[in-house]
Every structure is written in C-alpha cells, then in structure tokens.
Amino acid sequence: MKNGFDNNKYLKIQSEHIKERIAMFGNKLYMEFGGKLFDDNHASRVLPGFEPDSKLKMLTQLQDDAEIIIVISAVDIEKNKIRNDLGITYDMDVLRLRNEFQERGFLVSSVVITHFNGQSSARSYRDKLRRQGIKVYFHHTIEGYPNNVALIDSEDGFGKNDYVETTRPLVVVTAPGPGSGKMAVCLSQLYQDCKRGIKAGYAKFETFPIWNLPLTHPLNMAYEAATADLDDVNMIDPYHLEAYGKTAVNYNRDIEIFPVLNELFEGIYGENPYKSPTDMGVNMIGNCIEDDNVCREAACQEIIRRYYTALNKLAEGDCNDAELAKLGRLLQSAKLTTDNRPVTVVAKERTRVSGVAAAAIQLPDGSIISAETSPLLGPSAALILNALKHLAGIKHEVKLIPKEMIDPIQKTKVTYLHGHNPRLHTDEVLVAISMLSTRDENCRKALEHMPDLEGCQVHCTVMLSEVDRKIFKRLGIDLTCEPVKKIPKKTVQ
8 A cells, every 4th residue: 555656746747847838839728638637546546646636636736727628529429428437428427527627616618519510419419508508619520530631721621610719828628538539629729729820739648658667667558458448559659769769658549640640730830849749748647656666566456457357348248359368468468467466366265265255355454354255245245344343453253233133134135125135235234334333332443444445455256246346436445356157066076
C-alpha cells in the first residue's frame, strides 16, 4: 500500500505546463481530453498515490480560464451505445458529466453532436438538450475523413460544421467514450477560428501511454492491457526520434494519423507547430513518479487483473479470442503468471485442500485472509466477515452473525423468493451486521473498519454473482475470479 506517485507535484506542474501551452497559441487552446476526467481508477491503481479525480483537481486550478465542451457521436446516440463501467447510455452520460462538472464549478458551455448525417434520433436529442437550456451544435460526417484533406480543410468540410461559440482561453473537449470525435471538433474549431482571424491552438491530454517511460515499462504495458479490446498498440514515435534524436512512446492511432494532421495544420496555420505526435501532448505524469518500483509492481498487478477480466468475459461469451491472446502475450512479455498475484495462490490452494469455492484478500498490512463456501455463506460473504474481524482485532472463532439470524434470511430467499442459492451474499451479510451493530460491540467495531478495505486485493476461485461483484466495486476492492461457475465435486476413490 506504499505510494509511488506524488499527486501534489502533479497538480502543480501539470497546470503550469498547460498554461504554457495556452500562451504558446496566443491565449486560445482547444485541448482534447482522452480518458476520464474523474473516476480514473485505472490510473489510481497503477500509480499508487494518484487520486481518481486528480485531473479534475488539476483543471480546478485553471477553472476561471477554462470551459468544457462535451462531444457525443450521432452514431452512438442511434445505437444507444452503453458505457460498460456505468451501465448507462452515452446520451445519458453526457447529462451526468455535465452535472458533475457544474457541481464542481466548471462552465460547460455546450454539447457537440458529431458524425451528424440527418439522424432523427440526434435531432430529438438536440431538442431534448435545448429544452434544458443547453447549447447544442451539429458537426457533420465528412466523406473520406481523415484522409481526404482537401475536402476536410474547405468550406464543404469543416466549413459546413456549426461554429461552437467559446469565451475562455482553455477549451476542454471531452466525451463519454472513445470514437466520439473529440479531435475532429478541435480541428474544426481551429479552421473556423482561422477564418474569423482568431489565433488558436490544439493540444492533446492522454494519461497513457507515458511518453517519457520505456516502451516495455509495466505502466505502458498495463495501458495496452486496459485497451486490448480497442487494439491500441504502444509504439516508439518515429517523428519524435527523427526530429529530436530522442525516444518517446506514443500509440499507433496518433502516429498513423500524424501525416494527415500535419497537412491539416499546414492548411490552417500555414505550418505545423508540432514536429511529432508526442509534441502535441501535455502529459506530465511521468515526471511525478517518486518510487518506480512501487508503480512497476502496481502495473504488473493490473496486467494480471486485466487478463482475468478477459478470461471471465470469454467464459460469459463477451470477449473474442484475439483480445485474450493479446493479454496473454502481454503477461508473457512482462514475465508474469497469475501466481504473481498473491491472493490467487492462497485462494486456489484453499480450494485444492477443501474441494469447495474459496476466496482470499490481501489487507493493508500485507496479511492475506481466506475463506471458503459453507452451507450458510458464500466464499465472498465469508471473506468479508473474516477480513473485518481481522482488522477489528476480533478472534476468528467469534461469530458476528448468529445462526438463528441467518436461518430466516435463507428461508425467505428460498421459500418466498424462490431462489436456488440459500447462502448469504455480501450485501446481505453487511446489512445483517449493520442491524446487529446497535447492540453488539463486535459488529460495531467490524463496521468501523470497512473503509480499510478500499484498495485491497481479492481473488475468488469461482465467478461471483453480479451482486457480489458490485459490492466489491463499491468497497473499492480489486477483484479477480477464476473463469469457472462452480468447483467440480471431488472424486471419491
């Protein structure tokens, strides 16, 4: 649980660097924000010490000079595309993001609907937003984008788009997810501003890959693992190497698009202010790592977790073989196996000995606690109880929930709710000890230690129910599971 990242240093030098980039373009900068502005849990997992909302805190230091544009693709509106991490559609997430930003004091000036080609669903969505007092603009599909530069850089290309009115020096362009058209919005605004005699610039903020770390650094490999479904590949930036004789890491999509961007910048500015894709970035995260070994280990653990996630998705039919194969190659390249995850080894050993589903958790002090399924409790529910008892200094043999309280809960689940599994889930266990905490000192002490579970690692030898997975997520626990639904019964010799 050691920190490897200096978050305060990051907040300071990142905001200063963005100010320098704004000044470079005459006090007007469109900044494409990749990834999440808040709830960046991937970054906080691989960079211990990085807070999930660090990027938003950093922007808070520029709040008076910044406004936010949220971008959504008309194609995603039409398809009702869903954010997998939140389970909501992109069009709903636009409103969620807007509310989140406004509650933190940011100006959200407008929403831009990209890839517009007359879709009725996009028109209806525009009308819905306008009824809420939100400014909405359409940016059209351009045939041959991004390769048809002559058309793009013309009145029949970017010139056909609505001009997005902005008032502040820094315009942050963000979206619910990838492929929304953030870069095209920025470039369209540069074209439109140039026509109006306004000097403006473009920059890109991507947390990963970290450009000034080696290509094979676990942090950059963990980014590839996180984007295995997008087929992103980290690469040495050849343009940066040629221009400066220095090695920098970028990813394939930015490197592949750079020749086109070069032409677009030359068409808009007369020359390209950037010599490489890396030049376009403003990310200073690599300069704020204070303990490389801690971050390396955290990134290695993330690669293993991503591999397990893909195994589980494949078992559910939600993952393709190519994604899993890529994660397997990353695991091999990092010289890792699943046994490099300590809780995995302990949980699997307990199942080998007991013959039933088991789970293990690594606590903040480094100790590993395990539990197994029983007639009363599932492995995850038993594990939570064991962990809380350990943290609260309660003897293992003490029963926090008496059997006479579990029995009626099980009867309700099976008899009245017609369930097939009588064992208590994690949420039911937590509700039970919450009720008991008003009169039982041990339950009260156990509940007080629930915040200590945040950041802990858990492995289970069977795939858990959605209920249990959600509870672990809400507790801030990093969970992995073996890709099996149940443990085969032991063969009696």
